[in-house]
Amino acid sequence: MQTLTVQLDERSYPIFIGPQLLDQAAELLPELAQRQLLIVTNHTVGDLYLVRLQQQFSAARVLVHYIGDGEQFKSLDSYAAIMSDLIGAGFNRDCAVLALGGGVVGDIAGFVAATYQRGVDFYQIPTTLLAQVDSSVGGKTAVNHPGGKNLIGAFYQPRAVLIDCDVLNSLAPRDFYCGLAEVVKYGIIHDADFFGWLEQQQQALLARDSATLQYAIASSCRIKADIVAADEREQDVRALLNLGHTFGHAIEAANDYNQWRHGEAVAAGTVIASRLAVAMQLLSASDFRRIVALLQALQLPVKAPAMPWETWLQYMQRDKKVKAGKLRFVLPTAIGKSKLLTDCDEELVAAAIADAS
Numbered sequence: 001m002q003t004l005t006v007q008l009d010e011r012s013y014p015i016f017i018g019p020q021l022l023d024q025a026a027e028l029l030p031e032l033a034q035r036q037l038l039i040v041t042n043h044t045v046g047d048l049y050l051v052r053l054q055q056q057f058s059a060a061r062v063l064v065h066y067i068g069d070g071e072q073f074k075s076l077d078s079y080a081a082i083m084s085d086l087i088g089a090g091f092n093r094d095c096a097v098l099a100l101g102g103g104v105v106g107d108i109a110g111f112v113a114a115t116y117q118r119g120v121d122f123y124q125i126p127t128t129l130l131a132q133v134d135s136s137v138g139g140k141t142a143v144n145h146p147g148g149k150n151l152i153g154a155f156y157q158p159r160a161v162l163i164d165c166d167v168l169n170s171l172a173p174r175d176f177y178c179g180l181a182e183v184v185k186y187g188i189i190h191d192a193d194f195f196g197w198l199e200q201q202q203q204a205l206l207a208r209d210s211a212t213l214q215y216a217i218a219s220s221c222r223i224k225a226d227i228v229a230a231d232e233r234e235q236d237v238r239a240l241l242n243l244g245h246t247f248g249h250a251i252e253a254a255n256d257y258n259q260w261r262h263g264e265a266v267a268a269g270t271v272i273a274s275r276l277a278v279a280m281q282l283l284s285a286s287d288f289r290r291i292v293a294l295l296q297a298l299q300l301p302v303k304a305p306a307m308p309w310e311t312w313l314q315y316m317q318r319d320k321k322v323k324a325g326k327l328r329f330v331l332p333t334a335i336g337k338s339k340l341l342t343d344c345d346e347e348l349v350a351a352a353i354a355d356a357s
């Protein structure tokens with residue numbers, strides 16, 4: 001097992017990463033032994049893993065809340081239903097909320113924890129690759145609103161993140177590949193050696209080899225933890241984690257969030273951002289080719305859907321990164337390096353999109 005730390009002074013917390021950690025939860029989180037615990041999960045994940053987690057906390061008072069499986073359940077309705085359960089069960093401020101699931105469960109459970117009685121302890125037990133390498137670390141919690149994704153939420157750090165790499169074996173291939181898009185992202189923005197290692201390990205990654213996955217997850221979490229520690233509230237460097245996301249969010253939103261998965265849209269968005277960087281002479285053609293080749297090898301789409309420029313613009317302008325009406329993009333400047341560009345020529349952006357569609 002590996003333990004990393006997200007350094008945030010008195011709010012610092014550990015990330016435990018290893019095989020079979022679900023069966024070590026009591027040992028790793030001894031502070032939960034006698035508490036009131038709410039486990040938020042869904043039936044897909046709960047049917048597979050809940051019993052093992054519950055066995056760990058036999059002396060605690062455990063309440064389980066199932067939300068529906070899907071992005072549409074990351075809603076204010078689900079949030080209200082969880083709150084009603086907590087209030088109905090008389091849980092006090094000393095209770096803890098545990099998220100057992102992917103990013104949907106983690107985001108909503110985190111927002112519940114952030115706001116129940118003005119904040120109770122929160123624990124992440126992420127079960128998708130995306131949640132293990134991205135959403136469970138860093139304290140962004142949210143629910144969606146009909147007017148947009150993640151519009152209601154809070155920064156609220158967990159007390160610990162427990163990552164059992166073995167649960168990834170039951171993940172559907174498409175969900176698994178989506179997580180790899182975020183893993184590749186860390187290599188591009190921050191770590192050339194890690195990118196090179198990913199290139200070497202394509203087959204082992206796709207075969208979900210346990211040791212390979214653990215290394216990929218730990219490296220990704222290390223990078224995210226360092227960036228979050230440097231800029232918790234996304235004033236500057238944390239924005240780099242959004243490589244490919246401005247384009248990706250537009251793809252997801254324009255397709256009603258049901259045709260493109262987040263990781264797929266991010267992969268296609270990363271190719272657009274890289275093309276734009278080449279056009280602006282910030283990135284070499286050979287680095288561009290390596291980025292496209294790795295994403296492709298990991299079964300991710302490298303072409304965006306054809307959409308009119310007006311559609312792109314409309315959705316990109318809703319991006320939370322838009323400041324003073326200006327589109328801002330994270331662009332790779334080499335493998336392992338990236339920067340936030342605040343003023344991109346719209347024609348170049350449109351051309352990069354056209355080339356990558």
Ligand SMILES: NC(=O)c1ccc[n+]([C@@H]2O[C@H](COP(=O)([O-])OP(=O)(O)OC[C@H]3O[C@@H](n4cnc5c(N)ncnc54)[C@H](O)[C@@H]3O)[C@@H](O)[C@H]2O)c1
Nearest residue numbers: 044069102103104105127128130131134135140167170171
């Ligand atoms: N908070 C953040 O920083 C952050 C970052 C990135 C994404 N997100 C959010 O994360 C969400 C997407 O997360 P996701 O990709 O994990 O999707 P998800 O939570 O919908 O999970 C994907 C699917 O996998 C299933 N599943 C989960 N674990 C499984 C397992 N071990 N075995 C079998 N099936 C399993 C789920 O039931 C679901 O059907 C989005 O709402 C996005 O906004 C948040």
Ligand SMILES: [Zn+2]
Nearest residue numbers: 182245262266
């Ligand atoms: Zn993402």
